[in-house]
Amino acid sequence: MRIPLPPVPLPEAVVDVAREYDDGTRTAVEPRDAATVILLRDSPAGPEAYYLRRQLSMDFAGGMAVFPGGGVDPRDVELEDEHWAGPPAAVWAERLGCSESEARALVCAAVRETFEESGVLLAGTSPDDVVADTSGEDWEADRVALEGREISLTEVLDRRGLVLRTDLLGAWDAWLTPVFEPKRYRTWFFVARLPEGQLTRDVSSESSSVTWLPAAVAADEADSGGLAMMPPTYLVSMEVGTYADTDAVLAAATDRRLEMFCPSVEPLDDGWTLSMPDRLRPVLAARRS
Secondary structure: OOOOOOOOOHHHHHHHHHHHHOOOOOOOOOEEEEEEEEEEEOOOOOOOEEEEEEEOOOOOOOOOOOOOEEEOOOHHHOOOHHHHOOHHHHHHHHHHHHOOHHOOOOHHHHHHHHHHHHHOOEOOOOOOOOOOOOOHHHHHHHHHHOOOOOHHHHHHHHHHHEEHHHEEEEEEEEOOOOOOOOOOOEEEEEEEEOOOOOOOOOOOEEEEEEEEEEEEHHHHHHOOOOOOOHHHHHHHHHOOOOOOHEEEEEEHHHOOOOEEOOOOOEEEEEEEEEEOOOHHHHHHHHHHH
């Protein structure tokens, strides 16, 4: 399936619906908070990212290549300080542009969803340690229980004597689904390095396949029609692919302060398209030149 990427000509019918939201004729659906993690490792072709292809049957982004992630669970905000290592929630709130309680829930959701969808856990027995192997049957039982919402991440950390390593995450981007979509998310994008010793596993019930690809190559494949991506995933892949390695990506993340971006309808020379953050326009222009 070929998905045209930005700048994407929009059908006139979509533009008409968007105008109805702009003039108040229609009311937008309330978005749900979500977190996604660009899990990275180095390769000769630059930083590689871990992608999942969502099941075609999924009602949101079916068949698309995505990063591990998902909606915030109400229990994510309940993570206590004793299970938290790294920058406090107040620092994360400043980075993410949200309240402290939202920041706590988003960071917890990012770690939980990464474990659920890749088997990788950003946690350790101390603030200086990372779990070395999460591939055993006991770990898989915890992952399945988390995915089924039978237990919370707090319960897993508490029982195993672990702390969530928030310092292993970096804040990267934030996107809000356009107002005219029937299902909407406020999604915060994080970056993280694959911990040494841990391996990703094809375990998510929501994906049909998984792969590691250099982010720049993934953007190339999306351009050629070989990989279907939603515009935020494509643009994030494109941007990450401009960095030399994972260290450079994580270094860039330390200075980021996120503002939620909601694409709107904007004119093309011969029609209409969706807007994108201004900082990405020159990156895309250089890529398309």
